[in-house]
Amino acid sequence: MTGAERIVHTTCPYCGTGCGVEARISPSGRVEVAGDRGHPANFGRLCVKGAALAETLTHEGRLLHPIVNGTRASWRTAIDHVAGNFRRTIEAHGRESVALYVSGQMLTEDYYVANKLMKGFIGSANIDTNSRLCMASSVAGHKRAFGADIVPNVYEDIEEADLVVLVGSNLAWCHPVLFQRLDRAKAARPGMRVVNIDPRRTATSEIAHLQLSLKPGSDVALFLGLLRFLEKSGRRDADYVRAHTSGVEEALQVAQVWSLPEVAAATGLDEMLIERFYEIFAATERTLTIYSQGVNQSSAGTDKVNAILNCHLSTGRIGRPGAGPFSVTGQPNAMGGREVGGLSNQLACHMELDDPRSRELVKRFWGAETIADRAGLKAVELFEAVGDGRIKALWIIGTNPVDSLPEADKVKRALAACPFVVVSDAMAQTDTAAFAHVALPARPWGEKDGVVTNSERRISRQRALLPAAGEAMPDWWIICRVARAMGAEGFDYAGPAEIFREYAALSGHLNDGGRAFDISACQEIGAAEYERLRPFQWPWRRGEAAGATPKRFFAEGRFFTPDGRARFVATPFRPPESRRSAKTPYVLNTGRMRDQWHTMTRTGLAPSLSQHIAEPFVEIHPDDAARVGLQPAGLACLSNEHGSTILRALVTDRQQRGALFAPIHWTDQNAGAARIDALVAARVDPVSGQPESKASVARIEPWPAAWHGFALTREKPGRIAADYWAMARTGFGWRIELAGQKEPADWDAFACGLLGKDESSGARLAYAQDARLGARRWIFSQNGRPTGLLFVEREPVAASRAFLCAEFEKAEACDARALLAGRSPTGVSDDGRMVCVCHGVGANTIEAAIADRACDDLDAVGRLTRAGTGCGSCRPEIQRMLRGAETQKPAAQISPGVRLVESLE
Incomplete structure (x- = not known):
């Protein structure tokens, strides 16, 4: 009803847990999210990322219109250009010369039509998904x-x-x-x-x-x-x-x-x-x-x-x-992609490419003139084929391989050399989009509509909350328009419900129980039923009531092998393929952080999600740090034959001796040299083709800096003229860590350029210098409110980030002298680095509660500070604080109570 609040039940777009989300949309379009208490995956709970989803519903940074060769184009022009290039490439070089690289972020309906286009109409299995990297x-x-x-x-x-x-x-x-x-x-x-x-x-x-x-x-x-x-x-x-x-x-x-x-x-x-x-x-x-x-x-x-x-x-x-x-799966629809057949060695709906009967079944069902008859290229192989010229036209949908694939610099070079690259994405500026000849604006979470499958085989609806931004369209619509422009039949769907019906029908077509995946109960579902569809687990066969099938498989000991027996598999032990050497003596492990997701194109929009850890880092054991001369919180250079990065050192005995850990999330969009997958070797499992992202090898050494800096600004800076930089979103703008091996010739010009200030800006400047420490501090303000800040010192900047950010958040005028000091005036609390994002509780507050109030368990800390009483994601960290297990200490203290660099734990 016009003017009334709407409530929409959808699912979270992050990990494979598949949590239900209840979104409340006001008449003005303001969105609030909470966990869906009726969803069986989470019963109302959300993690900190899910709880912050409303913060990501912005048009900032969005790709709003089709772009062809750098120029805005109509959808018709863009579709015809993509279809024409793919058609001409196939005519000249064969159907194996084109490929699609898709994503576990796609909805099932998007996946289905992409698979149908590639394996059915084109007749090649050169379609693979970034789920190859995780599952x-x-x-x-x-x-x-x-x-x-x-x-x-x-x-x-x-x-x-x-x-x-x-x-x-x-x-x-x-x-x-x-x-x-x-x-x-x-x-x-x-x-x-x-x-x-x-x-x-x-x-x-x-x-x-x-x-x-x-x-x-x-x-x-x-x-x-x-x-x-x-x-x-x-x-x-x-x-x-x-x-x-x-x-x-x-x-x-x-x-x-x-x-x-x-x-x-x-x-x-x-x-x-x-x-x-x-x-x-x-x-x-x-x-x-x-x-x-x-x-x-x-x-x-x-x-x-x-x-x-x-x-x-x-x-x-x-x-x-x-x-x-x-x-447990890593992406929201990694399971859905596996069911659809999104991997290059699958056909569709749990049918196999190497089975002639299955190929004929799918070919007839789709009404295709041809069908892929052999496995296509897996992700790493696919980009190798792009690099050596075998793949001449590539369509990337909803993923960022320049940052997520192993030997990522090699992927960059491959895309740069590829004759025709199409990128479908919601965001205009990604490291992969930089190589697109055609960029197609897709709808992200909150605007798109379809289904996903979680780790326990539960299919749930993901529903649109808001109108699409600009000219953005659903992935299924884009794929079907390109297919039709290429001359394909069977792609004239009215919407995702029609695609879902066809998909459900294929799952049950000539399925006598020999295929586990069967959702044929949904093959005649109407548009209204589809809209109301409640979460369900497969299988759900035609004629059965929802939930009639036992929820667990194999309880009766029957399996889907030819003789119905499960197979033991002999598994000889093989160590990781990358071996340590004198040049690369450390094992490099990579992985996720608590509050970020993939390459931060969505989570990077949410200020609250950058409060926990705002800078890329590498974990190293204290003995190894001492051996290479690396100070806690110092900058470290990681390198091997494939690439190099510069990361902040987190010295901790949580890490084994001889091993390193670095997160995967930073890209060239938010840091100067932190793309960790540039160092990951493209070694793959011989059966699955999945790369070995947990055991590459590298060397680590101190990265000597002539100066270090910390900046706050209300406006996003353009090019940052520093050897090292890392930028994170805040509620008022941006925070930036900086360092360089050579000082700028003109520090004032550097500060003004970084913060976007000049004589015409009308900003007032406060400046302080300490030659003994090599310290310089600039603060720009207007009407008493700070608009930009830069602190520079020879050593990592001794200033409370939490205090400075809090001052910038304030609506009223601030004390410039306190800002120049970089710390709270005496008697003013400094909450410290953020631990509990839900309730804004920092480490200093929690530590004080533990020390001063004798809080001896999580519940006591929660009652006193509220920390850990929201989504609960921070509870393990609070538990570690209670046990006194934090080993990362401040590197030094230049003045009482001021930490050199905040702990990254």
């Missing part, structure tokens, strides 16, 4: 063991389990809502146990009874030893193995040599610790193993998956309440 090894492992890509368990198994084993998953930061579910289950059932297997001690370690910090890449050895232990100790479920599996003898033969001493040597773990884990696993019937990127992103990722699955098959703990292997 392909799980897909391959599932198919080898179960005969189909099936996650057998459901989220409620977290509450049902007596033992949860986390492998290669920083659940607390990467799937925070699931972590909170585990935390609550553990609190409600004190007998429940948690084992965390990860080379790093992460926020997730705070919940673990047992932390196994094994050597990077040694997971297979650990689980081979477990398989052997189960056999030798008589814990194998012989009846289950005999009745429902095959291949156990071959698997055990490989595991035979993995005694405790052998496992200890390979993993670096103490034998007693290993044996304790084995005993707990063997003795606990309801064991749930949750694994993620630390398992998948490996040159032995598929073997890691099967090594885990072997142990569950050996004990018969699969498909039962609280028991089974559970792969």
